[in-house]
Amino acid sequence: MSARVLVLGAGFGGLELSTILSERLGAAAEVTIIDKSDAFVLGFSKLDIMFGGATLDAVRLPYRNFVKPGVRFLRETIASIDPAARRVTTDVGIHDCDHLVVALGADYDLAATPGLESVNEFYSVAGAHALRDILPAFSKGRALVGVCGAPYKCPPAPSECALLLHDFLTKKGVRDQCEITMVLPLPSPVPPSPDTSKALIAAFGERNITFMPNRRIAEVDSGRCVAKLDDGEELPYDLFLGVPKHRAPAVVEASGTTEAGWVTVNPRTLETKHPNVYAIGDIANTGTPKAGVFAEAAAKAVASSLIRRIRGEGESHLYSGAGSCYIEFGGGRVGRVDVDFFSGPKPTGTYHEPNLALRTDKDAFGSVRRARWFGL
Numbered sequence: 001m002s003a004r005v006l007v008l009g010a011g012f013g014g015l016e017l018s019t020i021l022s023e024r025l026g027a028a029a030e031v032t033i034i035d036k037s038d039a040f041v042l043g044f045s046k047l048d049i050m051f052g053g054a055t056l057d058a059v060r061l062p063y064r065n066f067v068k069p070g071v072r073f074l075r076e077t078i079a080s081i082d083p084a085a086r087r088v089t090t091d092v093g094i095h096d097c098d099h100l101v102v103a104l105g106a107d108y109d110l111a112a113t114p115g116l117e118s119v120n121e122f123y124s125v126a127g128a129h130a131l132r133d134i135l136p137a138f139s140k141g142r143a144l145v146g147v148c149g150a151p152y153k154c155p156p157a158p159s160e161c162a163l164l165l166h167d168f169l170t171k172k173g174v175r176d177q178c179e180i181t182m183v184l185p186l187p188s189p190v191p192p193s194p195d196t197s198k199a200l201i202a203a204f205g206e207r208n209i210t211f212m213p214n215r216r217i218a219e220v221d222s223g224r225c226v227a228k229l230d231d232g233e234e235l236p237y238d239l240f241l242g243v244p245k246h247r248a249p250a251v252v253e254a255s256g257t258t259e260a261g262w263v264t265v266n267p268r269t270l271e272t273k274h275p276n277v278y279a280i281g282d283i284a285n286t287g288t289p290k291a292g293v294f295a296e297a298a299a300k301a302v303a304s305s306l307i308r309r310i311r312g313e314g315e316s317h318l319y320s321g322a323g324s325c326y327i328e329f330g331g332g333r334v335g336r337v338d339v340d341f342f343s344g345p346k347p348t349g350t351y352h353e354p355n356l357a358l359r360t361d362k363d364a365f366g367s368v369r370r371a372r373w374f375g376l
Contacts, residue, residue, distance in 0.1 A: 002030045003310045006088060006097035008078060010035035010063060013103040013281035013295035015373045020303040022068035028310055031070055032095060034088070036077040038063060040373075042366050043154055043292055046128035047161065047328065051168050056129050065374040078104075081255040083274040099276045099306055102263060103299070104252055106153060106282040106290060108244040113148040115220035121242040122161060123153065131241070135165075139174040141238030145182040146217035146227055149245035153282060153290045156337070158182060158243055159189045159200045160328040165241070166207045167330040180209045183229065185216035193349020196327070196337040203329055217242065246290070248283055260285070268318040268342070270302050276309075278302045286319065288341045293323035326362040329354040334362050 005021060007014045010033050018033045025031075045059035063073050076090035081102070088095045108124055110117045120134060121127040145162045162182045169175040182204070188197035189211075204211045212229075219228040220242070226234045248258050257263045257272055262285035265271060270278045270286070280302055281295030288294045301319040308316050321342035327335040335354035341347045352358065370376045 002028060003099065003306075004097040005029050005031045005099045005101070005306060006086070006095055007031065007033040007101045007103060008035075008081070008088065009033075009103035009105055009281070009283075010037070010040060010066070010073070011103060011105050011281060011295060012292035012369075013299040014101070015040065015066065015369075016296045017101060017103070017280070017299035017303050018066075018071045019068055019373060020300065021306065022071045024303070024307050025310060026070060029070060029306075030072075031068075032072045032074060032097070033066075034074045034076050034078060034090065034095070035063065036075065038075060040066075041125050042369070043157075044326070044328075044362070044366070046122065046125060047157070047164060049125070050122055050128040050131045050161075051135070051164050052132060056125070061370060061374050061376070065376065067375070078251050081251060081257075083255055083257055083272065083277045086274075086276060099309070100278070101302060102252060102257070102272075102277070102279040102283055103281045103295065104249050104283050105295075106246040107249045109247040110244050112245040112247070113217060113219065113242075115222055116148060116217075116242055116244060118222040119220050119240040119242060121244050123157075123243050135168065135239075136172075138169075138178070138239045139172065140177040142179045142181065142236060143169075143239040143241065144227055144235055144237040145180070145241045145243075146220075146235075147184050147243040148217045150185045150216070151290055152243055152246050154325070155186070155190055155289055155291070156196075156200075156325055156327045158184060159204075161241060162209050163200075163203060163207065163330040164328055166209060180207075181212065181235065182209060183212045183215050183217055183227075183235070185214065185230075187213050190337055190339075190349060192339050192341070192347040193337045193351055195351035196335070196349055199335065199351060199353070200327070200329075207330075246282075252283060267321070268301075269305065269316075270298050270319055278305075286321065288321045289323070289325075289339065291323065291325060293325065294321075297321075297323055326358065326365065327354070332356060332359060334358040336361070
């Protein structure tokens with residue numbers, strides 16, 4: 001009988017894992033991937049949507065185009081997960097498996113920050129799309145980019161938002177009538193890479209963007225147009241761009257696999273405490289950033305382990321904890337930071353200064369994955 005592999009979530013991790021298993025296992029495995037959405041959107045595309053660089057239709061990648069031999073995609077909503085029995089119940093039926101991989105990502109917990117539901121957030125596709133129509137009306141006043149908690153997906157993204165907002169307002173000819181402030185619950189924009197953080201802070205200074213580290217948005221009063229920080233200070237705003245607190249999906253918390261908010265795993269093998277159950281990507285507490293490139297690397301490690309278990313051949317590879325993130329600095333220039341969390345005694349980051357050539361590299365990053373996963 002073919003081994004049954006069930007993958008929950010069709011993000012970076014789920015798509016790459018299913019693709020590798022299709023390529024390497026063929027008829028030796030029956031792979032099922034479940035997601036409640038009908039399409040995938042690359043994370044960095046949300047800023048393109050928000051600032052008018054791309055339409056939502058242009059960046060949506062429908063799952064109907066994810067066609068791999070031996071892989072079945074099901075659009076269903078997960079109701080419960082029993083990791084001990086490796087059984088998943090959805091709104092359609094029950095799925096049993098021999099190997100279970102949880103790749104459901106992180107949810108946005110707007111309710112965790114009082115008042116946040118009444119203002120703008122730019123981390124969801126819907127939130128970014130809504131801002132596409134809101135931003136053109138902002139031409140004077142105080143813009144506040146506020147992060148409500150850590151960890152959060154794509155650590156450089158709030159910095160990118162502030163820098164791209166500067167460009168957006170400059171092109172409109174209203175930048176001198178606007179203030180931009182960024183509140184971040186981290187000591188620096190990219191803590192593992194002091195050079196990257198220094199470059200971003202310098203870019204803020206050059207553009208007259210106020211940076212407030214080690215603070216988070218604790219409450220938003222939309223009636224008074226005031227955001228309260230965790231130390232009690234209040235910041236008035238005319239435009240609020242929020243990053244909601246992140247949390248594990250409720251169905252994962254109910255499964256009993258989480259500790260301190262996230263699924264506990266062996267950070268190198270991605271194994272949970274339950275046999276033949278793994279967790280990859282944003283949902284897993286590996287100590288690495290919540291970003292697509294890290295989910296993809298984790299998927300490769302789990303794929304090698306599953307291939308060895310199912311076929312009895314090949315070598316299992318440990319999760320490297322390394323990845324590269326592209327960073328928008330504005331003006332069409334893109335920087336990059338290469339981060340390594342496991343090779344040394346502490347995380348390290350290598351900074352590559354922004355230039356137009358890295359714009360081509362970032363575009364290629366997206367096009368390679370569109371082609372590999374969706375055949376586009």
